Amino acid sequence: MFKSTSFLFYKKYGFLLAQLVERDFKTKYRRSVLGVLWSLLNPLLIMTVQYMVFSTLFRFDIPYYAVYLLSGIVIFNFMSEATSQAMTCIIQNASLINKVYMPKYIYPFSRVLSCGVNFLFSLMALYIVVIISGMKITYHHLALLYGIGCVFIFICGLSLLLSSLMVFFRDTQFLYSIVLTIWTYVTPIFYPENILPPQMKLVLELNPMYHFIRFIRVIILNNGFPDALAWIYCAVFAIISLIVGSLVFKKTQNQFILYL
Numbered sequence: 001m002f003k004s005t006s007f008l009f010y011k012k013y014g015f016l017l018a019q020l021v022e023r024d025f026k027t028k029y030r031r032s033v034l035g036v037l038w039s040l041l042n043p044l045l046i047m048t049v050q051y052m053v054f055s056t057l058f059r060f061d062i063p064y065y066a067v068y069l070l071s072g073i074v075i076f077n078f079m080s081e082a083t084s085q086a087m088t089c090i091i092q093n094a095s096l097i098n099k100v101y102m103p104k105y106i107y108p109f110s111r112v113l114s115c116g117v118n119f120l121f122s123l124m125a126l127y128i129v130v131i132i133s134g135m136k137i138t139y140h141h142l143a144l145l146y147g148i149g150c151v152f153i154f155i156c157g158l159s160l161l162l163s164s165l166m167v168f169f170r171d172t173q174f175l176y177s178i179v180l181t182i183w184t185y186v187t188p189i190f191y192p193e194n195i196l197p198p199q200m201k202l203v204l205e206l207n208p209m210y211h212f213i214r215f216i217r218v219i220i221l222n223n224g225f226p227d228a229l230a231w232i233y234c235a236v237f238a239i240i241s242l243i244v245g246s247l248v249f250k251k252t253q254n255q256f257i258l259y260l
Helices: 002-028 037-057 065-087 094-099 106-132 139-168 172-185 198-205 208-222 228-259
Strands: none
Touching: 002 106, 065 106, 065 139, 065 172, 065 208, 094 228, 106 139, 139 172, 139 208, 139 228, 208 228
16 A cells, blocks of 8 residues: 555656755756765865864764764754755745645755765765775674664654744744754764763653664674664654654644745
8 A cells, every 4th residue: 555655656756846945956066166076085184184183173083083973063064054054945835736646745855865875975984984994894784774764764764844833933044943953962973972971861762863873882882782762763863853843744734835
């Protein structure tokens, strides 16, 4: 049933979805000299600056710190960029929504997909650093597909929620920028989690990005599979996000036209 529904959706809206993704991707790099190379260079430049600052000032005793740092940056930036762009997609496509009928969830989904293309280039940058660092790439890395899949589902759910809220509350974008800043610092991206005080443990446990990043780091840094609980955490946060986002979007989408 699910396969047949997916096929019908792709057959009916696949071309339109591809056009939206292509438009968003081209718009981002319009009149840019380096173009898509920025997707490769951006995480490397951020990693270089943060590596110089944090490895010098704080001297964290983390093996392969460059890989540790970049793996966190790549995953968190994917979430941050995709949700921020998807949040405004309904408003920015108001003229198209008023003229052409199509499922409205295509708009946030297309933004997530276009950011996913950028993420693939960032992932290439990560593996360049992995190879330069002399780390081995084993069959365990295939488990990254599960972790990245959970991140993608989580982002889709959060994007549906934010894009719905943005239609009714335009302050959502400003509040979310503050949330992202706080979220960045409570996620062990550039510091080890063991430096946090015990009372912060609950915050980590409730932080989806911590579990996603930790899952991926275990694979890349340890060349092993995460424990069973890590797989469950990733799946639970992804499913909860998708369910909540879908329910809110479905309940409010018929009212969008009144606020655009």
